[in-house]
Amino acid sequence: MQSHPPRNDGDRTLEDDSHAIVTRRIQRLSSHLTIPVSSPHQSQLHMLTCARAKLEVDTRALSSLMRGKHREIQERVFMFFDSRPDLQTPIEISMKDHRELCMRQLLALVREAGIRPFRYVVEDPAIYFAIAEAVGSVDMSLAIKMGVQYSLWGGSVLNLGTKKHRDKYFDGIDSLEYPGCFAMTELHHGSNVQGIQTVATFDPLTDEFVINTPNDGAIKWWIGNAAVHGKFATVFAKLMLPTHDSKGVSDMGVHSFIVPIRDLKTHETLPGIEIHDCGHKVGLNGVDNGALRFTSVRIPRDNLLNRFGDVSRDGKYTSSLPTINKRFAATLGELVGGRVALAYSSVSVLKIAVIIAVRYSLLRQQFGPPKKPEVSILDYQSHQHKLMPMLASAYAFHFSAQYLVDKYSEMKKTHDEQLVGDVHALSAGLKSYITSFTAKSLSTCREACGGHGYAAVNRFGSLRNDHDIFQTFEGDNTVLLQQVAGDLLKQYNEKFQGGTLTVTWNYLRESMNTYLSQPNPVTARWEGEGHLRDPKFQLDAFRYRTSRLLQSVAVRLRKHSKTLGMFGAWNRCLNHLLTLAESHIESVILAKFVEVVQNCPDANARAALKLVCDLYALDRIWKDIGTYRNVDYVAPNKAKAIHKLTEYLSFQVRNIAGELVDAFDLPDQVTRAPIAMQSEAYAQYTQYVGFKFIEKAINR
The missing domain is CATH 1.20.140.10 (Butyryl-CoA Dehydrogenase, subunit A, domain 3)
Structure with missing residues (x-):
């Protein structure tokens, strides 16, 4: 019998490959024909027998898994609002009263309960979201108002601006001294943000940007915090630079700008800014949504949130990202x-x-x-x-x-x-x-x-x-x-x-x-x-x-x-x-x-x-x-x-x-519905509509 030297992969023959393919097909077919370990047929009687055996659930263990490591801060929110009946939202409340109550709730959370959500937007977003979840159980309008202040207005300053913006605005946003808005959506443009029409034109003579609403379709609409409480707005607009060619201006794409909209002391609307109330909504009436129109509103060049694009004193534009689309994608990516x-x-x-x-x-x-x-x-x-x-x-x-x-x-x-x-x-x-x-x-x-x-x-x-x-x-x-x-x-x-x-x-x-x-x-x-x-x-x-x-x-x-x-x-x-x-x-x-x-x-x-x-x-x-x-x-x-x-x-x-x-571990003061109380639900329901509680007679 003739011996053959060992072969490497390059020495494989067509016969070897064919044999390997056949082997794999046989193995695959064998696995397909293998019946699972469990019985493929269970009688209805066996199913019913199993159904009667109720699974024992350790609610505490399951709850620990569900509530996780941020349970403590959520309990602080629950306990604070439970201890303050004056901050609890009644079933029937006017839009005006709801808005004022919502602002008082947010101020109390920050200044009295000592919970500062803005710190966590930066340090640990998971804690911020846990706070938002707990606050939403108190009043969903409160959660949205908090989100506008800290995640949208505050988040845009942190994520789209640079150190100079953080140094100037962080403390005021955190303490609610600087209540603000997030002015992106327009009357004619919502999802298509690249299609917005508000413009910010750089004026090199005064080192300012001039914000304008060119038509009614460009009015900023549904802007939370704008109708009543906001003093600043992050305004999204097309950045226009003057040129020396026949075009006159150059469109650098959508950028964001900090625009003061009300006086910090008097709360009066600033010149060139028109604010109107969007009115009563289907829900979330604790949030003061407004509409904004700008007419030749001038802001300092430093008010450009310049993380992804900047303009120098002499009107030169610079960016680490080469195209409008890349800058736009980076901007929206930070707002996710x-x-x-x-x-x-x-x-x-x-x-x-x-x-x-x-x-x-x-x-x-x-x-x-x-x-x-x-x-x-x-x-x-x-x-x-x-x-x-x-x-x-x-x-x-x-x-x-x-x-x-x-x-x-x-x-x-x-x-x-x-x-x-x-x-x-x-x-x-x-x-x-x-x-x-x-x-x-x-x-x-x-x-x-x-x-x-x-x-x-x-x-x-x-x-x-x-x-x-x-x-x-x-x-x-x-x-x-x-x-x-x-x-x-x-x-x-x-x-x-x-x-x-x-x-x-x-x-x-x-x-x-x-x-x-x-x-x-x-x-x-x-x-x-x-x-x-x-x-x-x-x-x-x-x-x-x-x-x-x-x-x-x-x-x-x-x-x-x-x-x-x-x-x-x-x-x-x-x-x-x-x-x-x-x-x-x-x-x-x-x-x-x-x-x-x-x-x-x-x-x-x-x-x-x-x-x-x-x-x-x-x-x-x-x-x-x-x-x-x-x-x-x-x-x-x-x-x-x-x-x-x-x-x-x-x-x-x-x-x-x-x-x-x-196991969701939400106390009765969070769910609040009388029919969902863990004990004596009907008794609480009847008392809510006015029936007096009558103790059952005890046989002596």
């Missing part, structure tokens, strides 16, 4: 904190609504078997179908919003460019997805509480009205979802050009080819509970849908762009693009939830979270089962099993629903 705050705050609103609806649904009894006691309305499958997936979503959103806050805090510390892009896309997606979900859920919760949900004291009306604008400001949700879709397409193209992918899109880098392969006919039929509750199956299903949507819309865009151009093609595929963005965000939310479950240190809390996570995942899959069926990812028998298991998990979550909402 507002979207982070809205996503985080929207989860807080959802929690309060779910707490009220679940506690009332456990309390309220109605109908039942003949000659038997009435049953809780949460025992009805239809009610579980309304509220239990919503409760699961509140948990899922909590962890994804917390993840977003952590990434934002890291971004502010490191200024890593890749992280900046990641946070921008993630905040756009989570803000739009969570706020849209919460807005719909508020109506569902109101309906779930029947007529009592319609009473103003039980809060659904005010929560719904105050939260509704979350879908629009800091970026319209439809526009933000398009940004997410655009970023996905960019990442998709870079994937096939050998580029890198940011953290949020890891699954595209790792498994894109797998997700775009033909669905396996064997796994498409697996229906065992163990398989369906396996996080790998759930994540694969979410990611397969996203990857397929991404590939198909990329093909459609290429096809239509040949005849319609890029804008026309984008518009032709717009609904597809929005679905893609939502699918991707759901994938991110589930991945974070799965990670939290797996890393939960307490076994008892981990079991409860696993149950809730499974309901979240399978409910989402079932809601889009048509997509999975159309591409044969899920066979009919498996679809039926998913539906049955979702209903079963809803029942299981119902069994611990009280403990799950208790």
